[in-house]
Amino acid sequence: MNALVLLAAILFILMTLIGGKKGARSFFAIFFNFGMIIFVLFFMNDPNINPIIVTLIACAVISCINLFYINEVNIKTKTAFMSSIITIVILILFIVIVTEKAMIQGFGEEEVEELSVFSLYIGVDFVKIAASVIIMSTIGAITDAAMAISSPMREIHYHHPDISRKDLFQAGLSIGKDILGTSTNTLFFAFFGGYLALLIWFKDLSYSAGEIVNSKIFSAEMITILCAGIGVTLVIPITAWITAVFLVKNRNKNETVE
C-alpha cells in the first residue's frame, strides 16, 4: 500500500474521530488547498500572466477555505479574512523588493547539477515566482494568527458589550502577544525540519560561515523564515484594529436600529 495514502487515511480517521464534522471539513480543506496549489501552478506556467496577481487571488481563495469553509461565515471569520488579505498585500510589496534585491530566485548552484537535463530558459519570471513562494508558505500561518485573535476578541466583546474601541484593540494586542512566541516557533521548526538535509550538507562539505550566508539557497531559506515571521507579527495589530473597529461599529449600528 502506498505510504501517502495510508498517512492520509489515518489523518482522516483521527480528524473525524476527534473533530467530528468540523474535523472532516478540516481534512477536506487540505485537499482543496492542494487543488489551489495545482491551480496556481497552472497559471504560473503562462509567461504572460503576472505570478504575483495569481498568488494574490489564490491567497484570497485559500483564506476563504481556511476561514469560511472550516469555520462559518460570521463576524469573526470576516474580520480575520480582511486582516489576512491586508497583511498579505503589505507583505508581498516588501517581499518583491527583497527577492529582487537579494536575487534569491530560481535554483542555487548546489541544485543545478542535478537539473542539467532540464532547459532553464523557460520564459517565466522566476523573481516574481520566488516572491509568490514566500507568500504562499506563510498564508497558512497568517490566517491562523488572524483567527486566533479575532475569535477571543469576539468573546471579550460579547461578555463586555460596553468596551471601548481602544480597550478592545488593546485586548486584541495582548492576545496577539501571547500567541506571537508560539506562532514564530511553529514556522521556525517547520522550516528548519524541511531544511535539515541542507544544514547537514553545508556542515558535511565544510562550507565556511561566509559561504553559507552568501549562498543563494541559504539566503533564500533565511529570508523565507524571516518574512514568514514578519507576516505573523504584522497580522496581530492589523487584526486587533480591524476587529475592534468592526465590532464597535456593529454595536452602534444595532443600537440605532433598535
Added chain:
Amino acid sequence: MKKIKKIPYQQYYLYIILSFCFAASVMFVNHNESFYDRPIAEVMEVDLVHSEEVTDIYDNGDRLHEQHLIAELKNGEKKGQQIHIKNQYSASKAYDQEFHEGQKLFVSISENKEDGTDLTGTIIDLKRDHYILIVGWIFILILLLVGKKQGLFSIISLAVNALLLSYALDVYLDNPETSLLLICSIAVILFTILSLLLVNGFNEKTYAAIVATLLATFISLLVTYLIIWVTSGKGLRYEELQFITRPYQMVFLAGLFIGSLGAVMDVAITMSSSLFSLYEKNHNIPVKALKRSGMEVGKDIMGTMTNILFFAYISGSIPMLILYIKNDSPLGFTLSMNLSLELARALAGGIGIVLTIPIGLYISIFFINRKKART
C-alpha cells in the same frame, strides 16, 4: 552598569543599544570585504552589449542578454584595481542574474594576465549578507514593536533553538555512528523545555504542555515510522530528497520530527492554557465540562494548524514543479517526484497535531486534578 539605573531609563537605554547595534552591524556588513578570502568586487559600470530571442526544444521563448561589467576589487592583493567581467543572463533568471551598478560580487580573477591589459574574471555569486542582515533587523524590530517583552523572549528562544540545532548537528557529524534520530530526540526534549519555558514562564500550565508535547511528538514519530515500515516506503520518492550526504531515510525522519515539533508545541500550549484558565475561573468545574470545552478548542485549532504545515512544506516546491512542467514532464510524474516527501511531512505533521489534542487534554486534566488534590 546600565541595568542598575531606574526602570523608566531602561527602555530608553534599550532603544539606544538597539539603534547602536543596528548601525554597527550595517556598517560592518557593508565594509567586511577584508574578512572574506574570496575576491569581492563592486560593480562600477554596466554595459548591455547583446540580446537575442531564444526558443528551447519545448517551444519556451526566452531572452538572453549579455552585459559587460567593470568592477573594482575590494579586498585581497589587487584591491582597488579594476576588473572586466562578462555576464550572460536570461529574462527568466532561473540560474543567472542581471547585475546593476553598486552591487558587490564574489569573483574569480583569471590568472593569465598579460602586462598592460586589464584584469578579467568570472562571477561566482552575489554578496548577499547585508540583505539577510537588513531583513533580520526588520524582523527583530517588528517583533519588538508588536510583542514588547514577549517579542524579546521569542527572539531569544529562536536564537537559542537555532544554536542548539546547529550544535546537535555538529555532535552528529562528529559521531556518525550514533543515530541521528537519537540526537534529534535529545535536541527535541531540550527545544521543547526551553521554548515553552521562555514563552510561558515557570508554571503548571507550561509543565503540562511540555509533557503533552513530548508524548505527542514521540507517538506521532512512532506512528509515521510504523506506516513507512508497513508500506515499505512505497510512494515516497527519496531520490528527490535534495542535498543528501547521509542515510536518507534517517535524515527525512529527523526532519519530519523537528518540523512538526513547533506545531505540536503550539497546540499543546493552547490546550493547556485554555483548560487552566477555565479552572482558574471556576475551581469546582467538573472534569466532564473541562473535557467538552477542551475538545471544542481542539476542533477550532485543528484545521488551521494542519494548514500551516501544509503550506510551509508544499510551497517551496513550486519553482521545481514549474521547471518540470515547462520541460514537458507529465503532471502526475512531476507531482509524485517532487511532492511525495513534502506531502508525507505535511500529513505526518497533521497526525502529530491531531494526536496532541486528546493527549494535551488528558495531561492538562491530570495536572489540574493534582493541583486540586493539593489544595
